[in-house]
Amino acid sequence: MIWEAWLSLSIALGLLVSVAARLASTDVLALAGLAILIVVQNLTGSTHLPETSTAVAGFGNEGLITIALLFAVVAGLEATGATKLATGWLLDRAQSETGAKLRILIPVASVSGFLNNTPVVAALMPVIDDCCKRLRISPGRLLLPLSYAAILGGMCTVMGTSTNLIVCKEYAAAYGGEISFFQPALIGVPATILGLAYMILLSGKLLPDRRAAVSATDDPKKYTVEVQVDGAGPLVGKTIEAAGLRNLPGLYVAEIQRGDQVIPAKPDAVLQGEDALILVGALDSVVDLRKIRGLLTPDDQGRKLEEPAWRRTLIEAVVSSRCALLGKTIREGRFRSNYNAAVVAVARGNRRLEGKIGDVRLENGDVLLLEASPSFMHRAKELRDFYLVSQVSGDTVRRHERAWIALTIMAAMTLVAALNITSILAASMVAAIAMVALRCCTANEARRSIHWRILIVIGATIGIGNAMETSQAADAIATGMINLAGNQPFWTLAITYLATAICTELITNTAAALIMLTIAMGAAEALGVSQAPFVIAVMIAASASFLTPFGYQTNLMVYTVGGYRVSDYLRFGLPLTLIVFSTAMVLIPVFFPF
Template structure:
């Protein structure tokens, strides 16, 4: 790496890694900024070692990016018709125990995730898992994280199972002209999935604690923080906390009292309540809901009454903030939450932490769980806007076209059969399925358009441009040479290089998005293979599998982040439960890949 272009590209790639890992701004803004640096540098210098503006933005028209966008529409049709529930409900209905529920859930989810993008699959099944957990009497934390892991494992088995596989497959075709078969990743994915599922079934009762309200609410990792006001001239004014009956609330306690004059009072049993006092309470969902029945307590600023919806028509909705929420980083008050969404925030929960201060002063983060009071139309509006993942049982109300459930399932099945048989390309099959989904009224064109995760597509398109610069500038070749220098020379060098590429990719994907990790590591893996004079295919498969094998943190894979707050998990739960699974997948991958795609066979292109 003797050129400034290579060093600039490495600096930009490191900036992308750091920006995504530290979450210094929205992912799409970080990715576009990094890409802009390279485009500006090429325009100003005219160097041929950096991609031209046209080449840099070519990633946005990549076939895999377009395919991913089309698949969002197909999955939306499944969600809005209840096709997912139709396909799984008959199987889950017979579950009587935790083990039975996991067996009936994890294996089908693994199979389905091989043919559909696993993120919307998990999103569609969250309310189903919640209902199932309540029916068999276990904490939903026993099902949510295994559900995410099963979806990730299933996504490894085909080139359509996850956006990462589609991207790597397309990049490999552009690099070598070789097409990876639809089921080619299954040679590694199936044994890794089977071993992973067995591990989950055996280990989850021991390594995955039940995250649910305990006798002491302070021990509950999913604590809702709720703010209630003492009604002026109400029955609680002048009474002590003890006299008001607020001391021994089941599963709930008063954390502090904020006076109207700005002072804070300790929540002692003998403390007298005053008009307009703000009570900051912490507790479990059921008890938080019961607070609304106590006379003399009002929601903050009486936001619910300002909804202009009769009380009898309002409903409570549990919703988790998505990465696309327009109010991320803003407080509930700054963002004018009620006016913006037509809903009043009643309470908020964030992992295992108790939030400080008033509800209106909390800055929203991805994964926050909100308890909202809203009109029934809120579910419909927010299903389309994608600001939230709606997770309460009432989410079923958003299913509006039950009579077309079989149509959506048939469209999905036909799409998979066409793509798997090779009659048409995956892009063409997805295009036809998206058109059929709208034509047969499984969803409208507006719903299909709004279902697309533009943030994800922008990150992928930008990362492809940066990955192209890694190759054209010689940075990928230089990094591959450095990697090979670490593993040394000898008969075992190809295998050690393969292991190093796998491990580096796996580590990267735990801290940044899986797609960005795959794109950046793809060039390094291919160049390592070229330098050694061996086949690139094993390295491509290693990057593909390792980029998806994100089990150790909540942040490396979107499904892990989705269930983080919902299950009341802590980061330590992912490390304790997911690290052995990462090792299992890595060992199986490094054993199987050289057997199926021999390292010493150099393919001619």
């Protein structure tokens, strides 16, 4: 290979490794890789690397613009509660765990074929939490199947996932091919049916009885709460036992932090003013903890809130990948000032955090228990910094009277696109405008709903994929795959699928799909066979992320909330991965001959 090919390949591999190692956010790493290619091309003038205009052309890709518009359409559905309206009435009738699975997984898989699955999962998490409380089962029994069902349903149409849409548009733009709206369903629907049957029948055996991230029955060693002793309060001078902190249900004092000292929390330890008490246990018991006079939120943050105490409530929020405070400690990020909310407790997976709450460095998927006004839910939803998973008493839907209007707009958009009356871009553009014009959401909410990081990753990886093609690195890799497969189209297809599936678990599914699409097209051209089966294989494999919490956003959303461990994903997701792979390998050659 020429040096340009080695450079392009190194950047692609570097992106894979750096994202897997979490050296920085995916959008920053993707932009950095694209920047290196552009700078090198400008300095050397090499014709084997894309020129600047070509390298950044991905940011004007039709699929990328369509995805941005679809985010705005989903904003209307979220703001009106239309998603809950479409599925909540069915779920409320469930009388058993199996009945709940049937009523959740089938509708979710169906809806996800026409909506981005991330907001579908986000909207249904509170509904599922209520259902689990009513049925007295662990949310962990339903949340991971919810995520997987959304992924399976999204594989069935071009619009179902951003991955399918961007691959379809890139295939048309770069290679002149066409994948119709329902063509992925030829593989996706059978795979979804088998996958849903597997989850309904076997999830009870393969998924342990994990508890929700905030539950009074949780293992008390998992969650961290911090309170501060009021210097002018009644607890100063009392021992832990005399203060009533020894017999708290589901909570125990782990340590006392006094300045730079860490004092063992023995029953006879005497409390002093401004002591920080680190408690470990069930976060539901924080409600009782707050009733004890003389205990404050860390650094008296609760008293500094703008809302009076009688109007505040406890709200559970999950930190999203778009949170502005990611990588910062709660104190550094000035959480209270930015959100008018005090962080009461933090949960991360199944392990408790060390030290003070203010020193916790926020990560994607962290569960925060906040003391705030109920209006925080609306503000946070507009900011898109959190996935809210707890419900405040009372109706939190702002424009529920327009839910049917939002559903009608979505149905019309889907029908028009599916019947090829107009392009998906035109249909989504009209639908986004209609959502704002008919007041299903405001223009500001529509703008805020756009996931800019996803769009940046898509645009940058299209440029990296172009570099791999221009430098002939993709052709070299494709030749290697063909030789490994013995020049057999079927085995080359299988290797392409597996390579894409592995990449999508390491980096974002869209980035993996765009990189592998270039390689797959090179393999098809070298074999002299149709490109269609390879395109479909890349689309299905890039979407079918079931093995880790990090390969797909919905998997990460339910990770902490469901109390899961990484091993749960591997144990429950591996059979599902094999089911989808086997189905694809059997049906792709049938419906998309070589």
